[in-house]
Amino acid sequence: MSKTSNTQKSEQDWRRELGELEYHVLRQKGTERAFSHPYNDQQAQGQYVCKGCGAPLFSSTHKYESGSGWPSFFDEAPESAVELQVQRTFFARKLEIVCAACQSHIGHMFEDGPQPTGKRYCTNGTALSFVPQPEDD
Template identity: 55%
Template sequence: MDKPLRFYLFLLATLLISACNQAQQLSQQPTENTQPAQAAAEAPDLLFPDTIEPVSKSEEEWKAQLGPEAFRVLRQAGTERAFTGPYWDNKAEGVYLCRACKLPLFASTTKFKSGTGWPSFYEPIREGYVLEKVDRSYGMFRTEVLCARCGSHLGHVFDDGPPPTGLRYCINGIALDFVPTAVKEEGD
């Protein structure tokens, strides 16, 4: 590969990664209901285990289950392009699950508009459902977010989020599945 092409590829990778690092502070408005536990209570069909049992599969099994792009993001720590994945602009109420193992990870009540092009949340649905790991790839110092059950790469967490935590979990939409919660009628 010639030097100019390598330079442009490096520049493109740097720009894509830095986009996830740049939240638009003015648009960081969480939804009105800020209790992830309430979303968990409203989704009784989902399993919210007290103990996380690891899910282990071969890379071939993950590849067959996930498909090429989801495999690249979840199992090879890739990043989808901003504004292209599912859920970055989803406003429905519900619970976001790990696409690989279906562990509930985030509630819509903690999702906010970060302006980055990826779904952003200010906290996981339950403590211990996501793991954080130091990530020094691409010459940057970040905190990677992983599913606690299957170890899949979800995205990164930054300290530029809204109250009450000040955190922004910047998650690849392709790493998630979404389960809407039932809308309650008056009198229910």
């Protein structure tokens, strides 16, 4: 997948399609409460995609328990739409995770994760949809 924006929606469309918390997180760069989303504890095999547009972001094979209270991954999925953007605040510089396809806010990336990458992609479960891995027959 190309890491360029290809989902064009008006803010009215986003408001109509997303729930209140989803809109707050995805479009207003909000953060859900820690330990509030079931994806934090989920261990099923599959792929995590953008709730806004369905673009692939992370694989369950890269998911780990960070203790942060948010679903965390040490790497992006192959062909992912993850894009990192610098987010400056008064006190810090953070790397924001956005979906390259629709520019939705997913979470933040920190450099305190496990090997082999040393990265922690700290995501809002609200910003993700889970696509289970098909079972082998």
